[in-house]
Amino acid sequence: MSSCLPEIVSHVYWIKKDKFLLETDTYVTWVLFAVEEGRFEYQIGEDCGVAEFGDVVVCPPQVAFYRNVLTSLSFHSITFTLPEGEPQQLQSLLAHRKIRLPQIRRLSENYSCLRRADQQISYSSDNQKLKQHYLADLWLMIAQQVLDFPDAGPFLEEDEIIRDVAIYFNNHAHEAIEIRDVAHRFGMTPVQLIRRFKNAYSINPLQYLTSIRVKQACRLLLLTEWTLDVIAGKCGYENGFYLSRVFRKVMGVSPSEFRKQNRY
Incomplete structure (x- = not known):
């Protein structure tokens, strides 16, 4: 598992969205969509699928991210950067893929804490540090799952x-x-x-x-x-x-x- 952690750029919690403002978007940083409720379909490069609770979808910088809400969607949108020391193996596995995280309790606790931090409507360094902490724990779950199951997900036929x-x-x-x-x-x-x-x-x-x-x-x-x-x-x-x-x-x-x- 990687010891290099991402650095959060921004976090927004969206509640019960019926559609995305932009059907396709391209980010200058990495972006992660973590679903709490509802379902959406996505396409990133040649990879496509449907994401729901327990799934995170990771899109690398400068890659078109198509998405469409299927059922009313509540999710965390997190943009972040990866340090140069991040192993290429992990970067390549994360690119263009959906990762299912089975740690339901740990996942729910992180989401709850991120919601609370988001509701504080504060851009203080303490608030950002809190969000950085929760992103780091999400990242550890993601890294473990990706490295434990490198052949899971879109690399296999759906x-x-x-x-x-x-x-x-x-x-x-x-x-x-x-x-x-x-x-x-x-x-x-x-x-x-x-x-x-x-x-x-x-x-x-x-x-x-x-x-x-x-x-x-x-x-x-x-x-x-x-x-x-x-x-x-x-x-x-x-x-x-x-x-x-x-x-x-x-x-x-x-x-x-x-x-x-x-x-x-």
Whole structure:
């Protein structure tokens, strides 16, 4: 993993965008789009795909970045520079690609902290240092994932069926879902589904589904006064007790603690 960290130039948190101001843009620095909610399609050079929660899309300087919102999009846009000492191996792997980060809890904590820093509306050196810290941690996750799975992502032929499976999970996460039923729906055995899904997304289908549900639970905990049982029903779980077990395992805190700590 690289010991050289990027230096942040700017950070903006965009909330529920229905479209981009520019369909195609070119940046003078590196740029990273980190999705919190929604989905967008992109094309960078010959690489194209769809990004959602858990994905970051990295575009190098002076390369056209096409993007189109598919569903209402909340995301972090971070421009940054890389030091000259950054290994060429990592730069080449990052260029023109989407990276899926499976560390849901760590990712959510970084996003939450970046949102708070952004809401301070301050350009002080302390505020910039905070954002630099969170970018550095994101970068460590990205670097580890890229170096651990150098053949993942757009360097392999896109698995269209698995993309459809991921879309199905996103559209039906609030319902009871059995992996064997999903495998049958898409003409695979459970073993085939798990293998192909992990090859495409670096996590297994259940982890992916759980990440969607926990993210939705986080959103409802912060935006509503609903009880945990009601929220559980909106997130595909039988009751609040089961949601609480899953939530604590993923996020490291109980739903009530998360609600108390993150409302601002």
